[in-house]
Ligand SMILES: [Zn+2]
């Protein structure tokens with residue numbers, strides 16, 4: 482018998498372990514889905530702006546399909562549990578910020594396991610402040626041509642290339658150059 486894994490189980494597989502941070506991201510994704518409707522991203526239509534680099538981000542990537550590689554997950558690392566999720570179709574976006582009390586109020590004797598199940602079993606409104614916002618969503622990831630670095634010979638995307646003696650060099654080589662290689 483083949484049982485399909487639940488979304489939570491898939492998130493745990495992807496992340497590598499079950500933890501309270503992953504649970505938070507999972508619930509933030511749930512809040513985004515509730516606010517925006519079906520949002521599983523197929524073609525970069527959904528953008529997630531994440532303000533931390535914690536375990537939670539993996540759940541956002543798995544559940545919403547917003548990934549660093551596709552360019553529709555944007556890191557603005559402010560060290561905050563805040564997720565802004567929007568869709569390009571109509572620029573509708575929702576800002577999901579963790580209530581401070583969610584992580585602090587439940588007492589210090591709570592184990593990680595207890596914290597995780599408390600988060601998973603809570604309603605999203607208990608955990609987060611959720612509000613609609615209007616933001617300018619970044620356009621689709623541009624595809625840039627690659628130039629050959631005149632020094633190391635590796636390819637570098639055009640916007641990142643610098644010019645040295647009239648030839649393109651990659652940022653690493655340019656840095657060496659400015660230090661007087
Ligand atoms: Zn984790």
Ligand SMILES: [Zn+2]
Nearest residue numbers: 630633651654
């Ligand atoms: Zn180079």
